[in-house]
Amino acid sequence: MGIEEQQAAIDAEHGDPEGLPVMRARFEHNGSPRYMLYTMKRLGLDHEHGFHLDFELVSDELEGGVETVEAKLQDGDADLIDIDYISTARERAEGAPIVAFHPYGRTVxxxxxxxxxxxxxxxxxxxxxxxxxxxxxxxxxxxxxxxxxxxxxxxxxxxxxxxxxxxxxxxxxxxxxxxxxxxxxxxxxxxxxxxxxxxxxxxxxxxxxxxxGTENKLPISTFLTSEEYLAEHGDAARAFADAYRATVDRLVEDDEPWEVVGERLMSYDDPAIVRAVRDGWREMVVRDWDAETLDGMDQLFGSLHAIGGTDALGVDHIPDGMFRLLDE
The missing domain is CATH 3.40.190.10 (Periplasmic binding protein-like II)
Incomplete structure (x- = not known):
C-alpha cells in the first residue's frame, strides 16, 4: 500500500488540535512505528494524554547521506522521529542537536x-x-x-x-x-x-x-526530538511517552487494533502475514526503559565498537546528553 493511501487513513483520524501542544511526527511509510502511531490516533490516546500528534508519512530514501526522517528533524520540519541509537550517536557527535527520550524497540x-x-x-x-x-x-x-x-x-x-x-x-x-x-x-x-x-x-x-551480554530486551531504535523542542515542550514529550505506553498495552493485549491496521496500512491480503507482523511487533517492542536499560545499550555499543571499530559504527562513543530519562 502506497504512502498516499496510508496517509489518507491517518488523516481521517487527525481531528483538530483543540488547543493542545502539537508534536509533529514524521515516520517512514514502510516502518513499523506507523502501526503504533496510527493506533494512538485512532483511539484518541494523544488527546487523552494531553497533546496532539500531527502524524505524516515520508519516504525511506536518503537525503544528503541521512535518512529522510533524520533530515526532517534536523531541518526543523519534525518534532518526533525514530532511528537506531548508533545513528543517533553518529549524528549527535557531528553536532546535530537531537535527543533520544524514549525507547521504541529492538528494530533490527x-x-x-x-x-x-x-x-x-x-x-x-x-x-x-x-x-x-x-x-x-x-x-x-x-x-x-x-x-x-x-x-x-x-x-x-x-x-x-x-x-x-x-x-x-x-x-x-x-x-x-x-x-x-x-x-x-x-x-x-x-x-x-x-x-x-x-x-x-x-x-x-x-x-x-x-x-x-544481557538477557534484557534492548531497544535499538528510540524516539528522538530536538534539544529545542524538549526544552520548550517537555510536557508534550512526557505526554507522548504516556500515550505510547498505553498504545503498546493495547497492541500487545488486543488483536482488534491489528485487524484495523492490517486493513488500512498494510498491502497484505494474507491474514498469516498480518499475524506474523503482529507477533513480530510484540516481540520487538520495548514499553519503557530505565538506567539499567541504558547501561545495557552502552555495553552493546562497546561490544560493537571493540569488534568493528569506529569505521563500522561511524562514531567512537555515545555523546553526553544523548539519552534523556524523562522522569528524572
Missing part, C-alpha cells in the same frame, strides 16, 4: 536468502553479494561485529555489501537475483518469506543479545 532485521541458497549461517557470507540499505546500517554493523568475533573475518572485506538506498529497492535486489542475500528490516521479512521461496537465515535480534 534478519538475513534473508533464497531457500536453495548455500547460505546457512554468517560463516557462509564469504565471497557473497549482500544487499544492505546502506553500509552504516545497524544490521550490517551487527553482522560485521558477529563475523569478526565468531568467524574470524570481516564481511565488509570478505563479502561485497551492495547498498540499495531503500528497503523497497533491497527487496527488489533479492527478487531479481542481483544479490545472494539481503539484510532486510523485520516488518518486511514476513511478506518475503511467506510468499517465498525465501527464508530468514538468522534474525539480527539474536546477535543483539549475544553481543550485549
Amino acid at each position: 532485521g534478519g538475513l534473508v536468502a533464497h531457500e536453495d541458497s548455500d547460505i546457512d549461517s554468517l560463516a557462509d557470507l564469504r565471497g557473497k553479494d549482500v544487499g544492505v540499505v546502506r553500509r552504516l546500517d545497524k544490521n550490517w554493523i551487527l553482522v560485521r561485529a558477529a563475523c569478526r568475533e565468531a568467524h574470524g573475518f570481516d564481511p565488509d572485506e570478505a563479502a561485497t555489501p551492495v547498498e540499495a538506498g531503500s528497503k523497497v529497492e533491497l527487496t527488489r535486489l533479492l527478487h531479481d537475483g542481483e544479490v545472494d542475500a539481503v539484510l532486510q528490516f523485520w516488518p518486511i521479512i514476513p511478506e518475503i518469506t511467506e510468499r517465498g521461496p525465501y527464508e530468514e537465515v538468522l534474525p539480527m535480534s539474536r546477535l543483539v543479545q549475544t553481543l550485549s
Whole structure:
C-alpha cells in the first residue's frame, strides 16, 4: 500500500488540535512505528494524554547521506522521529542537536536468502553479494561485529555489501537475483518469506543479545526530538511517552487494533502475514526503559565498537546528553 493511501487513513483520524501542544511526527511509510502511531490516533490516546500528534508519512530514501526522517528533524520540519541509537550517536557527535527520550524497540532485521541458497549461517557470507540499505546500517554493523568475533573475518572485506538506498529497492535486489542475500528490516521479512521461496537465515535480534551480554530486551531504535523542542515542550514529550505506553498495552493485549491496521496500512491480503507482523511487533517492542536499560545499550555499543571499530559504527562513543530519562 502506497504512502498516499496510508496517509489518507491517518488523516481521517487527525481531528483538530483543540488547543493542545502539537508534536509533529514524521515516520517512514514502510516502518513499523506507523502501526503504533496510527493506533494512538485512532483511539484518541494523544488527546487523552494531553497533546496532539500531527502524524505524516515520508519516504525511506536518503537525503544528503541521512535518512529522510533524520533530515526532517534536523531541518526543523519534525518534532518526533525514530532511528537506531548508533545513528543517533553518529549524528549527535557531528553536532546535530537531537535527543533520544524514549525507547521504541529492538528494530533490527534478519538475513534473508533464497531457500536453495548455500547460505546457512554468517560463516557462509564469504565471497557473497549482500544487499544492505546502506553500509552504516545497524544490521550490517551487527553482522560485521558477529563475523569478526565468531568467524574470524570481516564481511565488509570478505563479502561485497551492495547498498540499495531503500528497503523497497533491497527487496527488489533479492527478487531479481542481483544479490545472494539481503539484510532486510523485520516488518518486511514476513511478506518475503511467506510468499517465498525465501527464508530468514538468522534474525539480527539474536546477535543483539549475544553481543550485549544481557538477557534484557534492548531497544535499538528510540524516539528522538530536538534539544529545542524538549526544552520548550517537555510536557508534550512526557505526554507522548504516556500515550505510547498505553498504545503498546493495547497492541500487545488486543488483536482488534491489528485487524484495523492490517486493513488500512498494510498491502497484505494474507491474514498469516498480518499475524506474523503482529507477533513480530510484540516481540520487538520495548514499553519503557530505565538506567539499567541504558547501561545495557552502552555495553552493546562497546561490544560493537571493540569488534568493528569506529569505521563500522561511524562514531567512537555515545555523546553526553544523548539519552534523556524523562522522569528524572
